[in-house]
Amino acid sequence: MRPPDPEVPAPAAGTSLASTAHDEYPFIMISTGKSSTRRSVIGALLLLCSVTTVQAQDSTRSVSPPGVKRGHTVRLAVPGQGRVVGDVERIGSDGLTLGTASGPRTFAVLPDTLWTRERSVKQGAIVGGIAGIAGGIFLGVIANALCEYDCGSSAGYAAAGGLLVGAGGAALGSLVGAAIPRWKRRTP
Amino acid sequence: MRLGALAALALLVSPVALHAQRFGEVSFRAGAAIATPADSVVGGTGPAIEASFGTRFGSVVILLEGGYLGVSSDRHVWRYGIGARYEIGQGAWRPYVVGGVGGYEDIGRRLEVIDGYQFVSDMNWFGVSAGAGVRHGFEGSPFSLLAESRLHVRMHRVYPDYDLAKLELVTVMLGGAVSW
Numbered sequence: 436m437r438p439p440d441p442e443v444p445a446p447a448a449g450t451s452l453a454s455t456a457h458d459e460y461p462f463i464m465i466s467t468g469k470s471s472t473r474r475s476v477i478g479a480l481l482l483l484c485s486v487t488t489v490q491a492q493d494s495t496r497s498v499s500p501p502g503v504k505r506g507h508t509v510r511l512a513v514p515g516q517g518r519v520v521g522d523v524e525r526i527g528s529d530g531l532t533l534g535t536a537s538g539p540r541t542f543a544v545l546p547d548t549l550w551t552r553e554r555s556v557k558q559g560a561i562v563g564g565i566a567g568i569a570g571g572i573f574l575g576v577i578a579n580a581l582c583e584y585d586c587g588s589s590a591g592y593a594a595a596g597g598l599l600v601g602a603g604g605a606a607l608g609s610l611v612g613a614a615i616p617r618w619k620r621r622t623p
Numbered sequence: 624m625r626l627g628a629l630a631a632l633a634l635l636v637s638p639v640a641l642h643a644q645r646f647g648e649v650s651f652r653a654g655a656a657i658a659t660p661a662d663s664v665v666g667g668t669g670p671a672i673e674a675s676f677g678t679r680f681g682s683v684v685i686l687l688e689g690g691y692l693g694v695s696s697d698r699h700v701w702r703y704g705i706g707a708r709y710e711i712g713q714g715a716w717r718p719y720v721v722g723g724v725g726g727y728e729d730i731g732r733r734l735e736v737i738d739g740y741q742f743v744s745d746m747n748w749f750g751v752s753a754g755a756g757v758r759h760g761f762e763g764s765p766f767s768l769l770a771e772s773r774l775h776v777r778m779h780r781v782y783p784d785y786d787l788a789k790l791e792l793v794t795v796m797l798g799g800a801v802s803w
Contacts, residue, residue, distance in 0.1 A: 506644060507644065508644045522644060536763065552644065552646075554646055607687075610678050610685060610687070611676070611678070611687075613646065613647075613678045613680075614646050614647025614648075614676070614677065614678035614679070615646070615647065616646050616647075616803065
């Protein structure tokens with residue numbers, strides 16, 4: 436990490452979180468080269484274009500966090516402020532506006548970490564399916580044991596029970612899981 | 624009295640938009656179950672209590688529900704099933720329509736006296752329910768209030784009447800829900 440370059444304009448208020456991004460770009464090397472006037476002019480021009488590019492990238496990053504849409508509930512890790520939870524009210528050129536418990540808040544730049552609130556459908560289906568298969572096998576074996584005549588194999592009863600109850604359990608589990616929220620990290 | 628009236632008025636006029644993204648809810652309702660007597664079928668009005676677990680998808684809530692409908696001291700109905708609620712609008716007061724399918728364990732449904740002997744019979748029946756209600760939410764709060772009424776219709780033929788779709792019960796309930 437190099438010290439700040441005097442030719443790089445200071446970031447605007449509210450964009451300090453992304454200001455370190457300037458240090459990561461190699462184009463700055465050009466502007467710190469020899470003292471030739473022509474090279475300085477070219478360097479300054481390139482720097483100007485590049486800074487604009489960086490700001491555009493930061494802006495894009497801030498206004499279009501991946502997987503985030505209006506109405507989503509998100510959680511942000513904001514340095515010095517802990518975690519902020521709110522519903523996305525607007526994603527615009529001025530940043531991400533959240534409706535929080537303390538009122539609307541706009542974040543010009545994407546903070547360190549962003550999570551979205553998601554449903555646990557897959558987890559619910561897995562848990563329900565496994566429980567259903569186990570219960571279905573058990574019920575199938577019990578049903579076979581209670582059968583007195585013209586009975587099939589115990590394995591057949593167990594397989595049928597596991598399949599049927601497992602499918603039902605997965606369906607029920609996914610429905611219940613859809614009501615259970617979890618945080619999914621989107622960035623970084 | 625005046626405070627209560629003001630509170631009721633505040634509830635009526637509060638321009639509340641409920642939380643944008645809720646995934647689930649649990650609700651409890653209590654009220655009355657009403658059954659009209661017919662032939663030897665026991666009728667009456669008694670206490671009822673129900674609970675449900677719901678998964679919300681926008682304006683639609685899928686419900687897993689069950690409850691006790693105490694028609695009379697002789698007749699007790701347990702019901703369980705799955706249902707759906709569709710809420711209309713986005714305000715603090717949201718009217719809704721609700722329906723469901725499920726099983727009804729109807730204990731003491733029939734009461735007959737033959738030659739001085741009393742016969743009580745139970746029955747399990749499959750039925751559907753349909754109704755309407757209203758939900759009131761509070762700004763920034765996970766709690767809401769519910770009021771609803773439903774018709775419960777038996778969907779298979781049984782003795783002593785053989786109607787396919789027979790209105791068995793009516794429920795009128797008030798309750799509350801917590802959502803997340």
